[in-house]
Amino acid sequence: MRKKTRMVLALDETDEAKALKVAEDVGGLVDAIKINWPLVLSSSPEMITKLSRYSEVICDFKIADIPNTARLIVEQAVGRGASAVIVHAFTGTDSLQAAVQAAGDRQVFVVTEMSHPGGQEFTAPHAERFAQMAVDCGAAGVIAPATRPERIRKIRSIVGDLLILSPGVGAQGGSASDAIAMGADYVIVGRSIYGDRDPRGAAERLAAEIAHALSPRGEISPPL
Numbered sequence: 001m002r003k004k005t006r007m008v009l010a011l012d013e014t015d016e017a018k019a020l021k022v023a024e025d026v027g028g029l030v031d032a033i034k035i036n037w038p039l040v041l042s043s044s045p046e047m048i049t050k051l052s053r054y055s056e057v058i059c060d061f062k063i064a065d066i067p068n069t070a071r072l073i074v075e076q077a078v079g080r081g082a083s084a085v086i087v088h089a090f091t092g093t094d095s096l097q098a099a100v101q102a103a104g105d106r107q108v109f110v111v112t113e114m115s116h117p118g119g120q121e122f123t124a125p126h127a128e129r130f131a132q133m134a135v136d137c138g139a140a141g142v143i144a145p146a147t148r149p150e151r152i153r154k155i156r157s158i159v160g161d162l163l164i165l166s167p168g169v170g171a172q173g174g175s176a177s178d179a180i181a182m183g184a185d186y187v188i189v190g191r192s193i194y195g196d197r198d199p200r201g202a203a204e205r206l207a208a209e210i211a212h213a214l215s216p217r218g219e220i221s222p223p224l
Contacts, residue, residue, distance in 0.1 A: 001031050001032050001084070001107070001163075001186070002031050002056075004029075004031055005029060005031055005207040005210060006031065006180065006185065006186050006187065007030050007031060007176075007186065007189060007203065008030060008031060008034050008058065008165060008186050009022075009023075009030045009032070009033045009034065009055075009193055009194065009203070010034045010036070010060070010167065010188050010190030010194075011023065011035050011051070011194055012038055012190050012194070013039060014038050014042040015042070016039075016042065016047065018194075019039055019194075020050060022193070022194045022199045023051050023054040024054055025199050025203075026199055026200055026203045027054030027055040029204065030203060031055075031056070031186060032056040032057065032058050032084070032186075033051050033054065033055045033056070033057055033058070034086075035047065035048070035051065035058070035059060036060045036061070037061065045076070046080070048077065048080040048082050049080050049081045051081075052080075052082070056083040057081060057082045057083055057084075058082065058083065058085070059077040059082040059084070059085045059086070060085075061087075062086055062087065062111060063085065063088065063095075064091050064095075065091060066095060067094045067097070068098070070087065070091070070096075070099045070102070071098045071099065071101070071102040072102075073085075074098075074099050074102035075102050078102075078106045082106065084106055084108065084109060085103065085107075085108055085109070086108075086109045086111060087099045087111070089110050089111065089129075089130040089134065090123075090126065090130070093133060093136070096110065096133055096134075096137045097138075100137050100138050107139075107140035108139045109140060109143055109163070109165055110130060110131075110133065110134035110137075110139045110142045111123065111130065111143045112128075112130045112143060112144050112151075112155050113144065113145055114145065115145035115147045115166075115167045115168030116147075116168075119145065127144075127151065127154075131144075131155050134159060134162060135158070135159055135162060139162065141159070141162045141163030141164060141165060141185070142155060142162060142163075142164055142165070143164075143165050143166070144165075144166055144184065145166060145168050145174070146167060146168040146169045146172075146175065146176070146179035146184065146187055147172050147173055149166075149174070149175070149179050152179060152182035152183050153182045156182070163185045164183060164184045164185050164186075165184070165185065165186045165187075165188055166186070166187050166188060167187075167190075168188070169188065169189045169192070169206075170190065170191060170192030171190065171191040171195075176189070176206055176209050177209055177210070177212065177213035180213040180214060181213055187206075187210065189203075189206055193206070
């Protein structure tokens, strides 16, 4: 993915027309659009292709299945234009390797721990092992929670140069600047953008916050 604003839109809208309008408004500003099952099920898998006209698309299907099924899901997603897919690691190394192999030159991101409070019950205690599995299986990166930014720093120490995407910014209470400061490459923002009356304006404000967080490190200049 490009690194223009370091912001990924989690487009969990279920109205197809509204989703496409939001994508049109912010597609040139965000570095990728992440979609999940609600939008695909309320429209069709063709939504992946439609959204890819505005931005790179990450299919957040959190794949957790046997290797053959994982392979089939990844193949369908990338075949429709997805640039990346998100998978779980708890199903085992064989399933994760199958997903990575099926992705080919597209990217696979591995969940280390979920961003909601319940994520601390089962995923967080195993997050470091999941992160190491991502490294060992050749994934492009991992998912680490902006709602617990101190965990991002720990995960970074394990994954090295792999990309870290951090969900939970905005409605879940996570801070974009804190996530970036702890080592995230991208922050994932959903309702704070697509639920705003002015999605473009909301995205611009968050982009400015991220740019400010990065500017002392000399990595990015304000995009606006």
